[in-house]
Amino acid sequence: MAFLLFWAVPAQATMEEAKDLMEAGEFEAAKELFEVYARSGNADAEELIGVMYALGLGVEKDDVRAFDWYLRASLKGHAGAQSGIGWYYEVGRGMPEPDLVRAYLWYALSAIGGDVDAPDSLEELTPKLTPEQRAQAEKMIDDYRVWMYPFR
Numbered sequence: 001m002a003f004l005l006f007w008a009v010p011a012q013a014t015m016e017e018a019k020d021l022m023e024a025g026e027f028e029a030a031k032e033l034f035e036v037y038a039r040s041g042n043a044d045a046e047e048l049i050g051v052m053y054a055l056g057l058g059v060e061k062d063d064v065r066a067f068d069w070y071l072r073a074s075l076k077g078h079a080g081a082q083s084g085i086g087w088y089y090e091v092g093r094g095m096p097e098p099d100l101v102r103a104y105l106w107y108a109l110s111a112i113g114g115d116v117d118a119p120d121s122l123e124e125l126t127p128k129l130t131p132e133q134r135a136q137a138e139k140m141i142d143d144y145r146v147w148m149y150p151f152r
Helices: 002-023 027-039 043-055 063-074 079-091 100-113 118-128 131-148
Strands: none
Touching (some): 002 027, 002 043, 043 063, 079 100
16 A cells, blocks of 8 residues: 555645646646646546636637546546536537536536535526426436446
8 A cells, every 4th residue: 555655646746736837827837747647547637738728828728629628537527627518518618509408417417526616507507497408417417427426
């Protein structure tokens, strides 16, 4: 067990360094570090690269690439990225039109994953759905929940 912990500490420190670089406005250096971890499947790094593309931080703003990075992290159970995906679907940013059913799905998964803002997003979105849309979303949630969050 100590062997695993020994290797986890330097990796965590490097992700923290990348976050510090991002907060300091050194976006290119931060992105380089995030990309190293993203290539290894690190959902936090993937989500933060998505943030960079969504906001145009050190890269050209690109909704399609932002969505793609958020989706990668979302499929690994990253609750913050799932909420981001929900927002993209809700407003239709980077896509032909909004999809409220999928927005509800991703906000619900984000809430299950522990994102503290997701319940508020669900509460705001719910009145916009028809009963049929809500039923469709609930079926999708059941499908996703069993493999994404098997113990919740």
